Amino acid sequence: MSTPKTGPLAGCKIVEFDAIGPVPLAGMILADLGADVIRIGRPGTEGKYGPGDKILQRGRHRIALDLKDPAQRDQALDLIANADALLEGTRPGVMERLGLGPDDCFARNPKLAYGRMTGWGQEGPLSQSAGHDIDYIAITGALGAMGRKGEPPSPPLNLVGDYGGGTMFLALGVLAAILSAKSTGQGQVVDTAMTDGASVLMSMFYAFHGIGMWTEEREANLLDGGTPFYRCYETKDGKYMAVGALEPQFYAVLLEKLEIDPADFPQHDRSNWPNMVQRFTESFASRTRDEWAEHFEGSDACVAPVLSIAEAPSHRHNAARQTFAEHDGAMQPMPAPRFSETPAAIGETRDLTVEEALALWS
Numbered sequence: 295m296s297t298p299k300t301g302p303l304a305g306c307k308i309v310e311f312d313a314i315g316p317v318p319l320a321g322m323i324l325a326d327l328g329a330d331v332i333r334i335g336r337p338g339t340e341g342k343y344g345p346g347d348k349i350l351q352r353g354r355h356r357i358a359l360d361l362k363d364p365a366q367r368d369q370a371l372d373l374i375a376n377a378d379a380l381l382e383g384t385r386p387g388v389m390e391r392l393g394l395g396p397d398d399c400f401a402r403n404p405k406l407a408y409g410r411m412t413g414w415g416q417e418g419p420l421s422q423s424a425g426h427d428i429d430y431i432a433i434t435g436a437l438g439a440m441g442r443k444g445e446p447p448s449p450p451l452n453l454v455g456d457y458g459g460g461t462m463f464l465a466l467g468v469l470a471a472i473l474s475a476k477s478t479g480q481g482q483v484v485d486t487a488m489t490d491g492a493s494v495l496m497s498m499f500y501a502f503h504g505i506g507m508w509t510e511e512r513e514a515n516l517l518d519g520g521t522p523f524y525r526c527y528e529t530k531d532g533k534y535m536a537v538g539a540l541e542p543q544f545y546a547v548l549l550e551k552l553e554i555d556p557a558d559f560p561q562h563d564r565s566n567w568p569n570m571v572q573r574f575t576e577s578f579a580s581r582t583r584d585e586w587a588e589h590f591e592g593s594d595a596c597v598a599p600v601l602s603i604a605e606a607p608s609h610r611h612n613a614a615r616q617t618f619a620e621h622d623g624a625m626q627p628m629p630a631p632r633f634s635e636t637p638a639a640i641g642e643t644r645d646l647t648v649e650e651a652l653a654l655w656s
Contacts, residue, residue: 301328301629301638306378306472307655309370310354311394312336313383315427315452316460316488317411318350321381323465325353326629327638332651334359334370341645349626353641357651361392369648374399376655378475379407379468386416396483406481407471411464413455415487427455430488434459436496443513459491516540522570523548523561526600533583534600535590537574548595552577 306329310321325331333354340358343351359366371394374380380399382389389395396408413430414420431437431454441448467484475481502508508515519525523539539548545561552574559570578586587599601609607618607625619628621640629638646654 299328299330299639299641300636301326302633302636304328304636306330307376308332308379308381308468309334309373309377311380311382311384311389312339313381313411315383315411315456316464316486317381317383318347319457319461320409320411320464320468321354322350322352323461323629324468325641328636330654331355332357332373332646332655334361334373336360348622348624352622352626352643354643355651355654356643356645357648359648361394364393366648367393369652370394371398371402372652373655374406375402377403377406378472379409381409381411381464381468383411386412386421400481404481405475405479407468407475407484408481409464409468409471409484409486411460411486413460413488415490416483416485427452427488430455430459431492434489434492434496435499436492438510439496439499439512439515439518441512442519443511447512454495455488455492458495459493460486460488463491463494522567522574527574527578529578529583529586530580531582535578535583535586536598536600538596538598540596544594544596547593548597551590551593551595551597 303324306324308321308324308329308331310317310331310333312333312335321331321333331354333351333356335356335358337358337360340356359370361367361370374394382394390398399406399408410416412421413425413427414423428437428449431450436454437447437449439447440450464484464486467486471482471484499508502515503510512518512520514520517524521540523537523545526534526536528534537548539545542561546556549556549559554573554577559566559573581589583599586597590597599609606612612618616628618625620626622643629640632638
């Protein structure tokens, strides 16, 4: 059998149903933190990995069940009977039609944290509509605030909807429901919608907008590239440096490192910002990215090199903290956050038979 897991969630048992988007990442994070996760996939997936699965399905036990078969559905319920939580990412109503909805599962396990992940939520006018990250963040105000002025909004990968508004709220909600069940003896449904989570992530910007500190025009605000001291600049070799010198003391260091007289560019003189942008652009274009990175490293100018996915693992700070490492033949991010007494670690990924999985939790 596999080595017992470590981490703050050691002993926590979670059933994860095959899904795309936020659910696999939530399962990965919970498994990294020590939870014993059994992932139920479709028949024919045994021993197989799709693109990204080597990372996103790490640290799990994997089994295959045909959930439309009543006998195999009952085997899933046998696992759920011994679980602390369940993760699923189907459209509303699908799990109920399979006989695996909340009522079916609570009948076997009243303390279950039933984690549901959708884009639009379990109810509402769009709940049965298809969608993706870009659609979910479009109606929250998030997407409309991103990108260049006068151009279409820029999708922020799928970090804001799928992973920020989805995965993180699903994991938080499920853990909160587990804690609640331990004190009350009562399980509950965790209805996680990417539209809800992404809206919560926008809280500060709604606060700013409400007091007139945020306009609807892109590249006209503090954190959207509208300020010369919070944006990226191209370097001599066609790469980029990220500048985030928001506070006056950091802005002062930025000017010092760029050898610019502070008297020429008072930080919040908006009328002079176009000239400031031009000066910063010319300065950064005079050296390569790596030359600037060395020049700024260790200072309080809040300047960093913009690295590619291929480059990031080799950055000396990431290397020193072992933020990335090769595991199972793939370079991948290591577990986070870090715990002083119960360190998280990547567990073994194993394909089990249903009988082995049931025996594991018996």
